[in-house]
Amino acid sequence: MRKGETTRTAILDRAVRLASGVGLGGLTIGKLADDLGLSKSGLFAHFHSKETLQVQVLGRASHIFVQVVVRPALAAPRGEPRIRALFDRWLGWTKTASLPGGCLFVAAAAELDDRPGIVRDRLVALQKEWLELIANVVRTGVDAKHFRDDLDAEQFAHDLYAVMLGYHHSARLLRDPRSEDRARFAFESLLRLARRSRRRSA
Amino acid sequence: MRKGETTRTAILDRAVRLASGVGLGGLTIGKLADDLGLSKSGLFAHFHSKETLQVQVLGRASHIFVQVVVRPALAAPRGEPRIRALFDRWLGWTKTASLPGGCLFVAAAAELDDRPGIVRDRLVALQKEWLELIANVVRTGVDAKHFRDDLDAEQFAHDLYAVMLGYHHSARLLRDPRSEDRARFAFESLLRLARRSRRRSA
């Protein structure tokens, strides 16, 4: 049972890279098998349907994301530095994880937002987890007095996600070289509004 | 040559609605023909490839977008009211245009960001036009003294787009009932930062 586990992971790693470019639906078992030098049926036997393959691809992508973004960022000091670390690693995670086609979750989100099923359910669960994690980091920032007491952590998480979506759109679709600057600027604006203002409340 | 034009438009309208749910790639000529009570080949004859169909679908969607969002909003008084009108209509345009599957452009953006070709080229051109239009509206707001003199109009347009992407993600994928409130809150934050501050420059 060890060999199987190994190739299964190899398959999923490759699938994550592939799907980052063509989406989860664009993923093709034949192409995936060719890329790995496997037969279609040999690969197929690991998962028993394309749907469970897609679900496991999402799971693998999440695992990688946690490894290259979440875990290192949580090592940063709580409060603002931790949020900055999160943002920095998030910005570059497709490079770190060598996903040539951009963020898999962004692609999957647009693809699955109207297609019910277990793949969508898994994606939604992962995204909610991620937003909740961001919100929690923000809350520790409030506790640490880095941010305003009345800051809405979930709104902040939502807005941060929006900044990343904007970055993705600008960088991947429009190929705008200023994408990263734009994203960082937006992030700083978010932080400025989150900090305790020395004047004015709302 | 008149009848053909009529059905062609009918096809494209239907295709826009369909593609809003399944994406431009998920669009299927057979399904589209069935929905309209046409034969596959009869429909196909109007466009001579699926690719040109997709391009024309984008064009038609843009036409609708201008009609239900841009034109009415440009009737609002210049400056902040006009930006508000733009944002309001943009927020609800999928309902106004009865697109059951969310914004077609958002779906297409994620789908095409790594697939070169004329469809992608058309989409990029449309998106740049749209961002430029937003930036221009913002500039008139600067001229009208509603916004700070040193406001970066293109950054504002970029950030506004990000707010919409966040809204789309939250509303369509996560089905969060607070999506619209979140988006409006983010929009107000954007405006607050854009207005002339009575104190502090940066």
Next chain:
DNA sequence: TCGGTAAACGAACGTTCGTGCTATTCTCCC
């Protein structure tokens, strides 16, 4: 009213897809 042209049809094509079955090869434990 007639004739030409535009519009739509029906059937078939070559591919590609996911998915089963059966046989073969490999792995690992005793």
Next chain:
DNA sequence: GGGAGAATAGCACGAACGTTCGTTTACCGA
């Protein structure tokens, strides 16, 4: 080192896709 069971290959299937072709129907100006 041999045998059980896992891992992979080979092959074929049915369905769906875009596309082509020859034919038929509907329209409209002369």
